[in-house]
Amino acid sequence: MSTGQWVRDLGMGVRFAFAGGREGWVRALLTAIGVGLGVALLLLTTAVPSALTERDHRGSARDDFTYGADVLPKADDTLIIADAGTTYREKDVRGRLLEPEGAKAPLPPGVEKFPAKGEMLASPALKKLLESDSGKVLRERIPYRITGTIEQSGLVGPAELAYYAGASGLAERISGGYVERIDYFGPSAGVQDDGMDPILILLVMIVFVVLLLPVGVFIAAAVRFGGERRDRRLAALRLVGADGGMARRVAAGEALAGALLGLVLGTGFFLAGRQLATLMQVRDISVFTSDLNPSLGLALLVAVAVPAAAVLVTLFALRGVVIEPLGVVRAAKPPRRRLWWRLLLPLGGLALLYPMVGQGNDNGNFNEWMVIGGTVLLLVGITTLLPWLVEAVVARLNSGSVSWQLAVRRLQLSSGTAARMVNGIAVAVAGAIALQMLFAGVESGYTEDTGNDVNRAQMTFSVRDDIKLSEVTGQLARTEGVRHASALSEGSLGDKAKEPDNSVEVAVGSCAELREVARLTSCRDGDVFRILGSQYGEGTEKITKAGGTLYFDPGYPGSTAHTTSWKVPTGIKTAGPREDPTGYERGGLLITPRALPEGAAAGMYQKVFLSLDQSVPDAAEYARNTAARLDPLTSVNTLASTRQTEExxxxxxxxxxxxxxxxxxxxxxxxxxxLEQLRERKKLLSSLVAFGTRRRTLSLSVLWQTAIPIALGLLLASAVGLTLGAVLLKMVGYTVSVDWSSVLAMTGIGASVVLAVTLLSLPPLLRLMRPDGLRTE
Structure with missing residues (x-):
């Protein structure tokens, strides 16, 4: 067979699709819509890597904290920057205070001019939030006047909440981590990415396979729309002299036409969705329209692969169909499907995955091609097993109501069409179950217990040392939603004023506050306690002997200490260790306010443990507002019992x-x-209505025709998903366990999607069930 003959036959099929009257156009359009939806998602997938890369580049370009110990000297090109970030209703707000020290001070990306003191530049999303009623509480925390917006080059996404505000007097507060002097914006030198460990790489590979495979299945099903009517046209083609091979190539040409039109529609869907990208936000992830640029190579691959797949799928589907001049053998009862070769795909997938059992972090990387190949074979095995399963089950279904019998008979005659409709969702559910098992299994390895006791406190503050503790507790006590506040001054005591050989930690607070961090028998203002038995209190008794001299805030190289001497008094009481709300068991000394020497408080930092009334809406936000009034640079932390790694x-x-x-x-x-299946059955439905069949009966029959294959598909998907999940857990060396609630949730989501689709198809179904549907031209 020459290439020219192939091109002519495919071209004839393309002409039939577009010049075959209304019937051909409708079929081509339905095929194109189905293919176009898949193409749009494929293009979106190819654009995601570039979007994430652009986000990372903009994020790196505005890096400002080096966390280095050395402080830059003041110069004409230096800038003092302070971290004033906060959280509002579980959303991060990136805030920076800026104080340029010269005309050449570096501007942050997306900023053309430094804001003056009391003014700020806000991201468009933050500006919109602050100007709305929902941002009223946050407006009290960020009281600066908005004089402009941050441009796209300074934001990681359009929904990011960020601002730059002008400030003064920051030089006195320079400290590594919160206030720094810098002379450039960008990533710090010497910072290297260690990369992800093998288990996380495995997760990424499985995620891509599970998300993309259903797309391919849907595209393959879409190019086979209108199979029965196409077969009648091919029979007519045989009647005018075409041989069987030519008929199949013409059919492939029709599918090619729908696929090419689908590429056009898919590109349109993608471009339309791309324009709406700035309006969408999923789990705090948002992207700019300009970020969604598909890779040229991957986009060309999609443009070539989709039409080629349409041709190959059509030829494969017609491999066992005998097209004769007077009809198509497919109209008769199809031969019984064989099981043995359908089992080869999932067994082959298991064979590829089995050699990697036990690998992972301790035993090297996984072979990515074997992982992808094995997972694909296992999931694709669903698409080969499901038609056999549907056929085997419906062949044994007989008695029942009229609607049930209509549905079962239809499934017995065309079980393959019903299975194709379910294939995509079955593959998606199986992959979701396997991923859920893998995530749940390895989650413990990437989740650590913080030790925080969230029943005692839900937030902690660090307040600067020149603010009186009484002022801190007083303002917090008057804050709406605050149940209890415990404030401590913390520091250190050394045996020398500079570079001490031995030192102990010290905490200052009232008796009630000290009882939050130690076990006290009796206490009154003026007492001093020595904590014994703590894992961090070794040497405390030796260094705190009565009559000795110790120094508050002893100096170390590079520090600006406020050293104050103190003579250890007699009659120091003993206290037992107790973990504070953050899980820390301290040692050293506890001092009540009257026993603290004058000037010692200047070298201490103050920490507040806060208990909130969870029944008060925005209790945490009111507490953050109070902290910001005390000091805009107050470090606020929300306590959680566990913490997961960023990756x-x-x-x-x-x-x-x-x-x-x-x-x-x-x-x-x-x-x-x-809708395509209902369109093909228009005359049949009209005939049944004309003979007196109730519409309720026909509607129920359509529901049963959807429900039976879906139930079987979800059952098969659960079995394959559990198998794949167990194999993946064995590969990473974790115990195989099944979270049945998650399995039921995944299958329930799949079933709910199908139920929603069935309900949406009822109005078109009712319109089709009219006797005038028997008319023909």
């Missing part, structure tokens, strides 16, 4: 974003598929 959270967020897009595609594609 693990990022992968889970990416999975959530991708799964959301795939679910939208699943619903849209299933709706298109359902």
């Amino acid at each position: 693990f959270r990022a992968i889970r967020t990416g999975l959530f974003v991708g799964a959301t897009c795939v679910l939208v595609l699943i619903g849209a594609s299933l709706l298109v598929s359902q």
Whole structure:
């Protein structure tokens, strides 16, 4: 067979698709919509890496804290910057106070001019929030006047909440980590990325396979829309002299036409969605329209692969169909499907994955091609096993109501069409179950117990030393939603004024506040306590002998100490160790305010433990507002019992974003598929209505035709998903366990999507069930 003959036959099929009247156009359009939805998601997937890269580049370009011990000298090109970030209703607000020290001070990216003191430049999202009623509480915390906005080059995303405010007097507060003097913006020299460990790399690979494979399945199903009517046209083509091979190539040409139109529609869907990108935010991730630029190579791959897949899928689908001049053999009862070769795909997938059992962090990296290949074979095995399963089950279903019998008979005659409709969602559910098992299994390795006792306190503040503790506790006590506040001054005592050989920690507070961090028998103002038995209190008794001289805030090289001498009094009481709300068990000395020597408080920092009334809305926000009034640079931390690594959270967020897009595609594609099947059965439905069949009966029959394959598909998906999840957990060396609530949740989501699609298809179904549908031209 020459290439020219192939081109002519495919071209004829393309002409049939677009010049075959209304019937051809409708079929080509439905195919194009189904393919276009898949193409749009593929283009979005190819654009995600570039979008994340652009976000990272902008984030790195505005890096400002070096966390170095050395302080730069003041110069004409230096800038003092302070971290004034906060959190508002679980959303991070990136805040910086700026004080330029010369005409050449570096401007942050996205900023054309430094804001004056009391003014700020805000991101568009923050400006909108502060000007709305929902941002009223935050406006009290950020009282600066907005004089402009931060441009795109200074933001990681359009939904980011960020601001730069002008300030003065920051030089006195320079300290590594919160206030620094810098002469450039950008990543610090010498910072290296160690990369992800093998288990996280495995998670990323599985996420991509699980999210993209259903897209391919939907595209393959979309190019087979209108199969029965196409077969009748091919029979007519045979009647005028075409051989079987030519008929199949013409059919492939029709599918190619729908795929090419789908590429156009998919590009349009992608561009339309791209314009709406700035309005979308998933788990605090947002992107600019200009960031969503698909990689040229990957976009060309999609442009070539989709039409090629359409041709190959059509030829494969017609491999066992005998097209004769007077009809198509497919109209008769199809031969029984064989099981043995359908088991080869999942068994082959297990064979590829099995050699990597036990690998992971301790035993090297996983072979990425074997992981991807094995996972793909296991999940694709669903698409080969499901038609056999549906056929085997419906063949044994007979008695029942009229609607049940109509549905079962339809499934017995065309179980393959029903299975194709379910394939995509079954693959997606199986992959989701496997991923859920893998995430749940390895989560403990990337989650650590913080030791925080969230029942005793929910927040901690660090307040500068020149603010009186009484003022701190007084203002917090008057704050709405604050149940209890415990404030301590903390510092150190050394045996020398400079570079001491031995030192102990010291905490100053009232008796009630000291009882939060130690076990006291009796206490009154003026007492001093020595904590014994603490894991960090070794040597405390030796260094704190009565009559000895100790020094508050002893000096070390590079420090600005406020050293104050203190003679250790007699009659020091003994206290037992107790963990504070953050889980820290301190040692050293505890001092009540009357026993503290004058001037010693200047070298201490103050820490506040805060207990909130959770029944008060925005209690945490009111507390943050109070902290900001005390000091705009107050460090506020929300206590949590556990903490996950950033990379693990990022992968889970990416999975959530991708799964959301795939679910939208699943619903849209299933709706298109359902409408296409109803369109093909228009005359049959009209005939049944004309003979007196009730519409309720026909509607129930359509529901049963959807419900039976979906139930079987979800059952098969659960089995394959559990198998894949168990193998993946064995690969990373974790115990195999099943969270049945998550499995039920995944299957429930899949079933709910199908139920929603079925309900949306009822109005078109009712319109089709009219006797005048028997008319023909």
